[in-house]
Amino acid sequence: MTTARETAWKRVEDLARRPGAGAIRALFAADPQRFERFHREACGILLDLSKTSIDDQAMAALLELAHACDVLPRRDAMAAGEIVNTTEQRAVLHMALRAPRGAGYRARLPEGDTEDASASVDETLAAMKRFTRAIHRGEIRGATGETFTDVINIGIGGSDLGPYMIGRALWNARSPMRPLYLANADAHNWEAIRPRLNPHRTLVLIASKTFTTAETMANARIVRGWLEQNLGEVGARRHLVALSTNHEATAAFGVPQERVFGFHDWVGGRFSLWSAIGLSIALSCGWTAFSQLLAGARAMDEHFLHAPPERNLPLLLALTTIWHVNGLGLRSQAILPYDHRLSRFPAHLQQLEMESLGKSVTLDGHKVTRETGPVIFGEPGTNAQHSFMQLLHQGTTPVPADFVLVANPDHPFAENHRLLLSNGLAQAEALLRGRSTEEVEQEMRAAGVGEAEIRRLLPHRLFPGDRPSTTLLLDKLDPASLGALVALYEHKVFCLGALWDIDAFDQWGVELGKQLAKSILPELEPEGTMGRHDPSTAGLITRIRDLQHASAD
Secondary structure, three states, X not given: OOOHHHHHHHHHHHHHOOOOOXXXXXXXXXXXXXXXXOEEEEOOEXXXXXXXXXXXXXXXXXXXXHHHXXXXXXXXXXXXXXXXXXXXXXXXXXXXXXXXXXXXXXXXXXXXXXXXXXXXXXXXXHHHHHHHHHHHOOOOOOOOOOXXXXXXXXXXXXXXXXXXXXXXXXXXXXXXXXXXXXXXXXXXHHHHHHHHOOHHHEEEEEEOOOOOOHHHHHHHHHHHHHHHHHHHHHHHHOOEEEEXXXXXXXXXXXXXXXXXXXXXOOOOHHHOOOOXXXXXXXXXXXXXXXXXXXXXXXXXXHHHHHOOHHHOHHHHHHHHHHHHHHHOOOOEEEEEEEOHHHOOHHHXXXXXXXXXXXXXXXXXXXXXXXXXXXXXXXXXXXXXXXXXXXXXXXXXXXXXXXXXXXXXXXXXXXXXXXXXXXXXXXHHHHHHHOEOHHHHHHHHHHOOOOHHHHHHHHHHHOEOOOOOEEEEEEEEOOHHHHHHHHHHHHHHHHHHHHHXXXXXXXXXXXXXXXXXXXXXXXXXXOOOOOOOOOHHHHHHHHHHHHHHHHHHO
């Protein structure tokens, strides 16, 4: 028996198989008002979908698919604190982290009771605010009485990517503290940071919910050793802060109880920058900026919760991905922020989308029958134009691109900003328009190129065009608009999880590698005993030990 869900999926897929379904230029030729009809605005963000091949029929089918997949009822269940992360039996309430005080969010627990999520959030935010302002006022100082000027965040994954991205975007010379981020287990990361730090004036945040994350704790031990070398064991403790729920482990590590800030199981790592994990943002950029960041995200939450489907930015962005991935078979996605402050935005979205949507089974454990999460990659413009944009323009398979543009910069160099924006707009237009045989021939003849040379070079200078992109235009990049932008993509991920019927909030795929690393670690000791491995892994372990032994000699 065909379900309404499958009927809706078939309608989208049939429309995508129409001859010329990927064509975009023809849509503009037929409808000069296409931009007006296919852009939406909310929370200071303009979303332009007109440079995709979605037409009225496709949009209607996509909206019907969202209805058939119960996206909005599932959204309401998430907001109500129901257990929507079913494999881990957890509620998903990152929206509670940026809700107004006393918002009344409650999280359903596996045993059926509920937890007052809003009360917990309010308490944590109040403690973070007190601590942040005490640091900035010099009421809390280092072991030698000096004020803190630098804050280093030690974390990995969601405990690094989100805060790092936000901190880099919002920090400026007027900010109260300088942020640095240490994530990679490779100690070269620490060696690059260390010379820039004064131990007397450095505050160290250790971000790990369980306080057992291998990479984070390895780095934390290195940094604690550095502090102890310069300040002594007791003095070092005055420089340590933990973002964790494991109070026994934080105490054993030497973090004072009053310096521990926690969060809950209903906060997923890649959605956690709004929680205590965002303390580095508050410290480096100021509490006002952090509060505005939360407010911007909350504005997008309200839009997502209440806007009708046809005007709902997160839903429309998700449906555009469905059209590209499942309709047209385009399985990559480029993220192109034309603002250097958003340099880490693509990296944040890589985790947010690929860890959430890289799933191959449905909620009930059956194998998925359609493609799920696309490969996310990106760089800021204009750097990307001198890197991988060649493939987007002339590669064999179109790659949808999200352009993020900011109308007004936070610097006085207007000419540079016009150059930046002109490049972003031009790249999107070039992907759409392409370059025809006639245009190439005309251009080369005007340049005085001979006919034989024109025939030789012509195939290399053609651009197919009809390559899809979306554009997100912000008035300016400030804490509120950045909060709304990040929340927009968070809700896009939720919608895609519902559309594909997968759990977008677990990440079991990262566990196997962690487990195997634990078994391999002792085997890399000089006298370690080799375990059972495939021949390739065993051969590499042996070779590494031989090389290290030779180096020691």
